[in-house]
Amino acid sequence: MYQSKPPQLAVFLFLYLSLTVLFFTGYSVRGREPRLPNIHRIYFDHNATTPVDAEVLAAMLPYFSAEFGNASSIHSFGQGTRGAVERARIAVAALIGAQASEIAFTSGGTESDNLAIFGIAGGESSSRRHIITTQIEHSAALHSCEALAKRDIDVTFVPVNRAGVVDPAEVRRALRPETVLITIMHANNEIGTLQPLEEIGRIAKEADVWFHADAVQSVGKVPLDVNALGVDLLSLSAHKIYGPKGVGALYVRSGTPMEPLMFGGSHERDRRPGTENVPGIVGLGRAAELAREKLSEDAARISRLRDIFERGVLAAVSGARVNGADAARVPNTSNIMFPEISSESLLIALDMKGLACSSGSACSSGAVNPSHVLTAIGLAAAEARSSLRFSLGRHTTEADVDLVIAMIPQEVARLRAISPENKKPVLAK
Ligand code: PLP
Numbered sequence: 001m002y003q004s005k006p007p008q009l010a011v012f013l014f015l016y017l018s019l020t021v022l023f024f025t026g027y028s029v030r031g032r033e034p035r036l037p038n039i040h041r042i043y044f045d046h047n048a049t050t051p052v053d054a055e056v057l058a059a060m061l062p063y064f065s066a067e068f069g070n071a072s073s074i075h076s077f078g079q080g081t082r083g084a085v086e087r088a089r090i091a092v093a094a095l096i097g098a099q100a101s102e103i104a105f106t107s108g109g110t111e112s113d114n115l116a117i118f119g120i121a122g123g124e125s126s127s128r129r130h131i132i133t134t135q136i137e138h139s140a141a142l143h144s145c146e147a148l149a150k151r152d153i154d155v156t157f158v159p160v161n162r163a164g165v166v167d168p169a170e171v172r173r174a175l176r177p178e179t180v181l182i183t184i185m186h187a188n189n190e191i192g193t194l195q196p197l198e199e200i201g202r203i204a205k206e207a208d209v210w211f212h213a214d215a216v217q218s219v220g221k222v223p224l225d226v227n228a229l230g231v232d233l234l235s236l237s238a239h240k241i242y243g244p245k246g247v248g249a250l251y252v253r254s255g256t257p258m259e260p261l262m263f264g265g266s267h268e269r270d271r272r273p274g275t276e277n278v279p280g281i282v283g284l285g286r287a288a289e290l291a292r293e294k295l296s297e298d299a300a301r302i303s304r305l306r307d308i309f310e311r312g313v314l315a316a317v318s319g320a321r322v323n324g325a326d327a328a329r330v331p332n333t334s335n336i337m338f339p340e341i342s343s344e345s346l347l348i349a350l351d352m353k354g355l356a357c358s359s360g361s362a363c364s365s366g367a368v369n370p371s372h373v374l375t376a377i378g379l380a381a382a383e384a385r386s387s388l389r390f391s392l393g394r395h396t397t398e399a400d401v402d403l404v405i406a407m408i409p410q411e412v413a414r415l416r417a418i419s420p421e422n423k424k425p426v427l428a429k
Contacts, residue, residue, distance in 0.1 A: 039353070039354040040354050040403070041354045041355075041356070042354055042355045042356070042396075042400045042403060042404060043356050043393070043395075043396075044355060044356060044357045044390040044391060044392060044396070044404065045356045045357055045358050045389075045390075045391055046240075046332060046391040046392060046393035047189050047190075047192075047217060047240070047332070047333060047358070047389065047391035048358055048391070049239045049240065049245065050239060050240060050241065050242045050243075050393055050394070051242065051395070052242060052243065052244055052283065053242040053243075053286075053287060053290055053394075055286060055290060056242060056243055056244070056283045056286045056287050056290065057283070059282055059283065059285075059286040060244065060279040060280075060282050060283040060286070061279075063081065063084060063278045063279040063282050064279050067080050067081055067084065067278070068081075069081045070275055071084075071085045071275070071276045071278055072265065072267065072275065072276075081276075081278045084278060084281075084282050084285075085105075085276055085278060085281050085282075086100070087285060088105075088281045088282055088284060088285025088286075088288075089103045089105070089281075089285070090285075091285040091286070091288040091289045091292075092236070092249050092284060092285060092288045093251075094288070094289075094292060095219065095220070095224075095288040095289075095291055095292050096215075096219065096224050096225065096226050096234060096236070096251060097224070097225035097226050097227055097228070098226050098251050098253075099254065101254065101269070102226075102251055102252055102253060102254055103249050103250075103251060103252075104249065104250045104251075104252055104268040104269065104271040104272050105247065105248070105249050105268060105272065105276060105277070105281050105284070106247075106248045106249060106250055106272055107246055107247065107248065107277070108237045108238070108239070108245070108246055108247060108248040109138075109140060109214070109216035109235050109236065109237035109240070109248050110140040111248065111250075112214075112216075112235030112236065112237070112248050112249065112250040113138070113140040113141045113144055113183075113212075113214050113235050114140065114144050114261060115250050115258070115260075115261055115271070115272065116183065116212040116233040116235060116250055116252075116258070117131070117141060117144040117145065117148065117181065117183055117212065118144060118148070118259075118261055119258035119259045119260065119261060119271075120180060120181045120210050120212065120233070120256075120257075120258055120259075121148055121153060121180050121181045122148060122151070122153075122259070122261075123259055126180060127178070128178045128179065128180035129152065129153045129154060129178055129180070130153065130154040130155075130156070130176050130178045130179045130180065131145060131148065131153060131154070131155050131156070131179065131180060131181040131182070131183065132155075132156045132158060132171060132174045132175070132179060132181070132182045132183070132184075132209075133145050133155060133156070133157055133158070133182070133183045133184060134157065134158050134159075134160060134166045134184055134185070134195070135157045135158065135159050135160060135372065135376040136160050136164065136166075136185070136188055136190075136372070136373045136376050136377070137183070137184075137185050137214065138185060138189050138214060138216070140214070140216075140235075141183055141185065141214050142372075145157075145183070154176075154178075156174040158170045158171055158174055159376065160193075160376055160377060161377075162326075162377055162378045163193065163324060163325075163326040163327040163377070164188060164191050164193035164323070164324040164327050164373070164376075164377045165193055165194075165195060165196065165327045166184065166195055166196070166200075168196055168199040168200050168203055171184070171200050171203055172203050172207075175203070175207050175209065179207065179209050180209065180210060181209065181210045181211075181212060182200060182203075182204050182209055182210070182211050182212070183211075183212040183213075183214070184197065184200060184211075184212075184213060184214075185213065185214040185215075185216075185217070186213050186214065186215040186217070186218035186224070186229075187215070187217040187218035187221065187222070187329075187330045187333075188217065188324070188373060189216070189217045190333075190335055190360040190371055190373040190374070190389055191323050191324030191329070191333065191335040191373060191374075191377070191389075192217070192324060192329035192330045192332070192333025192334070192335070192391075193324045193327040193328070193329055194218065194222065194327065194328045194329060194330065197213055197229045197230070197231065198228060198229055198230060200230075201229050201230020201231055202230060204230065204232075205230055210232045210233070210256065211230060211231050211232050211233070212231065212232065212233035212234070212235070213229060213231045213233070213234045213235070214234075214235045215234050215235060215236055216235055216236055216237045216240055216248075217240065217330060217333075218330055219236040219237075219240070219241060219291070220240070220241035220287075220288075220291035220295060220298075221295075221298075221299065221330040221331060221332060222295075222299065222330055222331070223295065223296075226251055226253070231251070231253070232252070232253040232256045233250060233251060233252055233253070233256060233258070234250070234251040235248065235249075235250055235251075236248055236249050236250075236251075238280065238283060238284035238287055241287045241288065241290075241291045242287050242290065242291070242394065243280075243283045243284045243286070243287030243288075244279070244280050244283040244284070246277070246280060247277055247280030247281060247283065247284050248284070249284065250271070250272075252271060258271065260272060260273065262274065294394070298331075298394055299331045300331075302331045302332045302392050302393070302394070302396065303331030303332075305392055305396055305398060305401050306331060306332060306333070306334055306392055308398070308401055308405075309334060309390065309392070309401045309404065309405060310322055310325075310334050310336070312401070312402075312405030313336060313404075313405060313408050313409070314336075316405065316408070316409035317338060317408065317409050317412050318339075319338070319339040319340075320336055320337065320338050320339075320412075321336070321337045322334060322335065322336055322337075323335040323336070323337055323374060323377065323379065323387055324377065332391050332392045332393060333389065333390075333391050333392075334389070334390045334391070334392075335360070335374075335387055335388070335389045335390075336387065336388055336390065337379065337383050337386050337387040338386050338387070338388070338412050339383070339386055340386070340416055340419060341386050341412055341415050341416065341419075342385060342386065342415075343359035343385055343386055343387055343388050344359060344368060344385075345415055346388060346411060346412065346415060347359050347388060349411045349414070349415060350388075350407065350408070350411055353407050353411065354407075355404055355407060355408075357388050357389060357390045357391075358388065358389045358391070359371075359387070359388055359389070360373060360374060360384075360387065360389060368385065370384030370385050371384050371387070374387055390404075
């Protein structure tokens with residue numbers, strides 16, 4: 001008969017296994033702080049997020065405690081924080097060539113995209129029920145469009161060419177009398193390609209269609225002016241420009257009939273209710289000022305490093321190819337395909353050597369799906385699953401790039417050597 005083990009043993013085994021897992025996944029039990037191995041860590045994942053700049057943090061800190069007033073309060077506590085919010089609004093507007101009154105603060109890029117897309121096209125009573133977007137949008141815009149498609153709004157997902165760029169003529173062809181919105185990203189988050197927004201802006205204006213751009217990955221990296229681009233709405237996010245997470249902005253050209261998504265107070269000129277996240281907004285404002293000051297110097301330095309990085313890797317890894325290399329790109333992004341390698345294995349191997357980068361694949365129900373961006377530019381699923389994104393930033397040094405150029409070929413060679421596909425068949429004697 002089955003003899004149940006004493007409960008103490010079960011408890012001991014459970015604790016032992018939990019502690020082992022915690023130890024090997026790098027977390028201490030007490031502080032839950034990462035126990036980083038003693039290696040030099042290099043961060044090539046700035047498109048995922050950036051560290052908060054020390055000056056940004058210093059600007060934010062007073063607004064957590066000493067300057068705590070509600071920016072809607074009439075008394076002096078409220079006046080102080082209102083002033084800080086409005087100064088941040090001016091700084092964000094200056095970064096993109098807008099008027100301060102056209103900036104609405106949000107909780108980040110995802111909310112800005114949702115607000116723009118649903119706020120223009122989501123109205124139940126709208127008679128214009130068609131929107132145009134591309135196949136390579138970030139999920140914040142893509143899934144918003146897909147949600148609208150379930151509400152009987154037609155969506156055209158315009159394809160991109162092999163370089164990762166949408167053809168404005170295709171956008172023009174997709175127009176219909178009932179088109180209400182064109183929503184197209186400025187820089188792609190995975191491959192960095194820049195879309196021809198100026199031309200699309202002219203097409204939208206001629207057709208009298210509202211035009212939204214997701215500029216989360218281009219703001220602060222390339223010069224950007226909402227009037228030159230001809231956009232009516234534009235999304236940006238603080239944590240991609242050395243500001244805090246959970247705060248962003250939506251530019252809404254004056255006169256654009258955007259409905260709010262939430263209801264409450266009349267904050268942000270009735271565009272986005274809710275007590276303002278003052279420290280976050282102040283952080284975004286300071287990050288915008290710094291981005292404006294440093295943009296040309298950062299762009300020149302980072303694109304030079306990115307080019308050195310790509311040349312070094314391509315020269316040392318047979319068959320490696322840069323995805324989106326034939327298009328204009330933001331200066332910091334490099335997406336490289338390494339034939340015969342699983343991107344997940346390489347990502348983990350590089351992380352163990354101290355390099356943080358990213359794969360664009362999404363994991364759903366246990367299966368790793370190839371990136372929709374890479375398949376849209378014509379990569380086979382296996383090629384997409386062999387690609388990694390490296391995104392450099394303001395603090396990346398040439399010494400880091402040299403280390404990475406040496407590290408990647410070694411890890412690729414090691415993984416290729418142990419890949420089952422590369423094992424020679426054992427011949428029967
Ligand atoms: N749009 C793009 C192009 C992005 O890259 C991201 C974030 O990676 C977002 C939107 C979402 O921004 P947030 O993380 O601020 O919600």
